[in-house]
Amino acid sequence: MAGFLLRRLINHVVLVAVATSLAYMLAAIAFDPRSNYQDRSPRPPEAVVDARLDELGLNDKTPLFERYLAWAGGVLRGDFGPSVTGEPVLDDLARRAGVTLRLVLTGLLAGSAAGVLAGAYAAVRQYGVFDRLTTGLSFVVLAVPVVVLANMSIIAATWLNDLAGARILLVSGEATPGLRGGFAAHLADRVQHLALPTFTLSLGLAAIYSRYQRNMMLDVLGADFVRTAMAKGLSRRAALVRHALRTALIPAATYFAFSFGALLVGATFTEKIFGWHGLGERLIDSIFTNDVHTVAAISCFAACAVLVASLAADVLHAALDPRVRVS
Amino acid sequence: MTPPVLEVAGLTVTFPGAGGPVPVVRGVDYAVAPGEVLGIVGESGSGKSVTALAVMGLLPPRATMTGSVRLHGEELAGAPERRLTAVRGRTISMVFQDPLSALTPVYRVGDQIAEAIRAHRRIGAKEAERRAVELLDLVGIPSPRQRALAFPHEFSGGMRQRVMIAMAVANDPDVIICDEPTTALDVTVQAQVLEVLRTAQRETGAAIVMITHDLGVVAGLADRVLVMYAGRVVEAGRVDDVYHRARMPYTRGLLGSVPRLDGGRARLAPIDGTPPSPGALPPGCPFEPRCPAALPECREAEPPLVAAGGPGQAAACVRAAEPVADPVADPAEAAEAAGADPGTAAGRADGRPERAVVLRVDGLVKHHPLVRGAVLRRRVGTVRAVDGVTFDVREGETLGLVGESGCGKTTTLMQILELAAPQRGTIAVLGRDTARLRAGDRTAIRRDLQVVFQDPLAALDPRMTVHDILAEPLRAHGRPPGPRVRELLGLVGLEAEHAGRYPREFSGGQRQRIGIARALALEPRLVVLDEPVSALDVSIQAGVVNLLAELKERLGLSYLFVAHDLAVVRHIADRVAVMHLGRIAEIGQVDRVYAAPAHPYTQALLSAVPLPDPARERARRRILLEGDLPNPASPPSGCRFRTRCPRFTALGPAERDRCVREEPEVRLLGGDQGAACHYAERVDVM
Numbered sequence A: 001m002a003g004f005l006l007r008r009l010i011n012h013v014v015l016v017a018v019a020t021s022l023a024y025m026l027a028a029i030a031f032d033p034r035s036n037y038q039d040r041s042p043r044p045p046e047a048v049v050d051a052r053l054d055e056l057g058l059n060d061k062t063p064l065f066e067r068y069l070a071w072a073g074g075v076l077r078g079d080f081g082p083s084v085t086g087e088p089v090l091d092d093l094a095r096r097a098g099v100t101l102r103l104v105l106t107g108l109l110a111g112s113a114a115g116v117l118a119g120a121y122a123a124v125r126q127y128g129v130f131d132r133l134t135t136g137l138s139f140v141v142l143a144v145p146v147v148v149l150a151n152m153s154i155i156a157a158t159w160l161n162d163l164a165g166a167r168i169l170l171v172s173g174e175a176t177p178g179l180r181g182g183f184a185a186h187l188a189d190r191v192q193h194l195a196l197p198t199f200t201l202s203l204g205l206a207a208i209y210s211r212y213q214r215n216m217m218l219d220v221l222g223a224d225f226v227r228t229a230m231a232k233g234l235s236r237r238a239a240l241v242r243h244a245l246r247t248a249l250i251p252a253a254t255y256f257a258f259s260f261g262a263l264l265v266g267a268t269f270t271e272k273i274f275g276w277h278g279l280g281e282r283l284i285d286s287i288f289t290n291d292v293h294t295v296a297a298i299s300c301f302a303a304c305a306v307l308v309a310s311l312a313a314d315v316l317h318a319a320l321d322p323r324v325r326v327s
Numbered sequence B: 001m002t003p004p005v006l007e008v009a010g011l012t013v014t015f016p017g018a019g020g021p022v023p024v025v026r027g028v029d030y031a032v033a034p035g036e037v038l039g040i041v042g043e044s045g046s047g048k049s050v051t052a053l054a055v056m057g058l059l060p061p062r063a064t065m066t067g068s069v070r071l072h073g074e075e076l077a078g079a080p081e082r083r084l085t086a087v088r089g090r091t092i093s094m095v096f097q098d099p100l101s102a103l104t105p106v107y108r109v110g111d112q113i114a115e116a117i118r119a120h121r122r123i124g125a126k127e128a129e130r131r132a133v134e135l136l137d138l139v140g141i142p143s144p145r146q147r148a149l150a151f152p153h154e155f156s157g158g159m160r161q162r163v164m165i166a167m168a169v170a171n172d173p174d175v176i177i178c179d180e181p182t183t184a185l186d187v188t189v190q191a192q193v194l195e196v197l198r199t200a201q202r203e204t205g206a207a208i209v210m211i212t213h214d215l216g217v218v219a220g221l222a223d224r225v226l227v228m229y230a231g232r233v234v235e236a237g238r239v240d241d242v243y244h245r246a247r248m249p250y251t252r253g254l255l256g257s258v259p260r261l262d263g264g265r266a267r268l269a270p271i272d273g274t275p276p277s278p279g280a281l282p283p284g285c286p287f288e289p290r291c292p293a294a295l296p297e298c299r300e301a302e303p304p305l306v307a308a309g310g311p312g313q314a315a316a317c318v319r320a321a322e323p324v325a326d327p328v329a330d331p332a333e334a335a336e337a338a339g340a341d342p343g344t345a346a347g348r349a350d351g352r353p354e355r356a357v358v359l360r361v362d363g364l365v366k367h368h369p370l371v372r373g374a375v376l377r378r379r380v381g382t383v384r385a386v387d388g389v390t391f392d393v394r395e396g397e398t399l400g401l402v403g404e405s406g407c408g409k410t411t412t413l414m415q416i417l418e419l420a421a422p423q424r425g426t427i428a429v430l431g432r433d434t435a436r437l438r439a440g441d442r443t444a445i446r447r448d449l450q451v452v453f454q455d456p457l458a459a460l461d462p463r464m465t466v467h468d469i470l471a472e473p474l475r476a477h478g479r480p481p482g483p484r485v486r487e488l489l490g491l492v493g494l495e496a497e498h499a500g501r502y503p504r505e506f507s508g509g510q511r512q513r514i515g516i517a518r519a520l521a522l523e524p525r526l527v528v529l530d531e532p533v534s535a536l537d538v539s540i541q542a543g544v545v546n547l548l549a550e551l552k553e554r555l556g557l558s559y560l561f562v563a564h565d566l567a568v569v570r571h572i573a574d575r576v577a578v579m580h581l582g583r584i585a586e587i588g589q590v591d592r593v594y595a596a597p598a599h600p601y602t603q604a605l606l607s608a609v610p611l612p613d614p615a616r617e618r619a620r621r622r623i624l625l626e627g628d629l630p631n632p633a634s635p636p637s638g639c640r641f642r643t644r645c646p647r648f649t650a651l652g653p654a655e656r657d658r659c660v661r662e663e664p665e666v667r668l669l670g671g672d673q674g675a676a677c678h679y680a681e682r683v684d685v686m
């Protein structure tokens, strides 16, 4: 198993390198950092702009391949180059990755857990009230754009706060700036900020998961082994939870790992609306500012995330399903 | 008389259907005495399995059930779930048909057995585990302590069924219901599992309800038998009475249509028509449309089950009181009486060398890589699916290629159909070496070499009418379809007006007839049949077997008949080749091989097939094989059968050495019979 994972890891490193290089090339060809200086007044002289672009490694007068080599050399030493403002790309991104990770991880955990439970229960009571309700709700959630969903939850939260006469749910930012108090106060503040975006993010995930898990569960409900479990004298509930759900969880776990990878840069809307300064926000900003290095660095991060997630999916699958383990 | 442990009365089960409720079980009554074995036989759709689920209270929620199920006098029908849970697995337990899917794939086998114990007894995990190991030992799983830690997918089908039995007897039940427990298994494995069931019964003293379609299994095991048809019991009685003095024409028909290992090549007596669908039963006796003895009054009312014949015997037939002849008399005598010519097969064998060879397979080898794991795929070895197989088929001859799953018979057939150069060895179809064929030759040979597959529905395009299905090969080879399609339908016993229908609208047997008609469209010389009747019920199977035999005579065809059912092969084949682990163990003229097989594997195989004759079946000495088929990726050195060979165990060390070192080749034993065994010796195992 370890040897296999190592081989897989090496494959993945190659893939990440290719993906990142392509992202760099594409950004370097498509973006025009020179234009950043053209709208300034007074417009800086060309020589000054050239010097500045050279310094940043973004001068389009240098052949693309040469720029790529210089940049790639830096990457190998752990330096993803400067952003258009001249600061190292990584400093900012590291902080933002933390922000995004916090949001995505909690959102995903909450969403998948809720979705799996709802889906499994809906399957057990197929065509019952709960099944119909969750089916309807999940389609509504999936059909409504995230923007609307997020704003609706903001409105609901404000209303709730008014009702309670206190600020329970905070709708903007990651933390209250300049908050005083001990660790507990800070933690509470963070949680208050986290609740709403997490909820928004997990709602969509829960909708998808509940659909998915419902189908997986329906597949195993009629399975012979569930009948065997009941024939042994297990109650219906024990047979369903211990045998049916446990087996139906295998595909969902694989899916879990993948959606995690994809979400890291996919939670852009949620981040933007709730004023979280995460990776998604940065990616959009950097496209507007012709920031080649930041785009390449975020692409690299996303590629790593997806591939790590796929590794995690394999490990998780093998952990849950003895049939795929190679003895 | 001791009170019965299980008593079922007036049981009905109804499923909702598109056109209103469908009654699947329509009033079943039976009682099982302590320690008794009750067989329930019937074809698919007779309601026998649903009856079992109803007794266990395990029907799917959409089914509705009425009637009474009493266990030790306690009413279970309508009992609260808590009560049922307490009884299930403890007083009454069940063994299901398909061992491949009946165990939860993600838990260790030992844990699953322990779970069954702990569901009913307050004992610690360690204690339950210990008991699970004991149970695995009881059902004959080698090194039970290690195997308890394995997962179900690491077990073979037979081993999993043993685990199921271990689970069923874990709490020392009073009744064990077995629903087709050996249907999915190979015949030697079936013999082992039935033996385990006997042991389990001896240990627990439980009564067994044995549900099966196999009349042979019931003959060997049951004390009493119920015959079910269209959701009702149509005949009941002691095994001997029912098998030898059946009062119900359906029972007699069923017994007459079973191909028998000890039978000659007499025509089977199929039952006409097909079983009625539970949603559309005919008025009166449900068997009336198919019954050869029907009277006008049979259509008026459904006859009740009334006492007739022997003690405790009962039949649901208006003619139940009339005495009848024995349908299970010595089949060889019956064959003579029926005017079959026992000399046909022998006569064929004599003229064999002069007849042209239509198919020659010489030293055929097919190895394929073995990959493991769905996610973490990798090659872990080479399966030697076919490893040096040689045989030929002559004009007008049927060669039966038999063996258990994994023996390589299907791979051999696929290699022949590919018409390409094999990995090693040669295949010559109608005298042409397949390695040297050009595209044009291939098309020509395809015309003369046709195939009929096992699953008729999968092999026929559902969107084409029967006419189009039959016309397709004709058009492809540039022949006008028109009258030929009608001719073909007539040939296989279908009506001309069937041409406009779709495969879906036909029963299994009729579909297989369409498959045969398509194969015959281009007037082939050699037809390859891959398990053509194994998906069909016995009463239908007999008709198709007869048809195949008839067509062969009429059209002078040659068949390569691949099957796992040795009794069917005996009926249709002139010669038989028994395969084991990619090699031929024994080959020769059918009568010779069946009368006195020489290879220990053939002997075990033949002795494992149950005979639908209670007296004979019980008097037989069975050769039980030990353990499982060896891994085909690493067969044992020398003779591949030696790890399970009963003769090998009886040999002296010097003689054994030869089996270990030297791989036996097929050796002629005089006459048309050869066996791949160093110590081949002809033995009668009937």
Ligand code: SF4
Pocket (backbone or CB within 6 Å): B248, B249, B250, B285, B286, B287, B288, B289, B291, B292, B293, B294, B295, B298, B303, B316, B317, B318, B319
């Ligand atoms: S009742 Fe009539 S139709 Fe039915 S089995 Fe008896 S003889 Fe045949």
Ligand code: SF4
Pocket (backbone or CB within 6 Å): B599, B600, B601, B639, B640, B641, B642, B643, B645, B646, B647, B648, B659, B664, B676, B677, B678, B679, B680
């Ligand atoms: S060669 Fe030896 S091991 Fe093989 S079948 Fe014959 S006696 Fe048995």
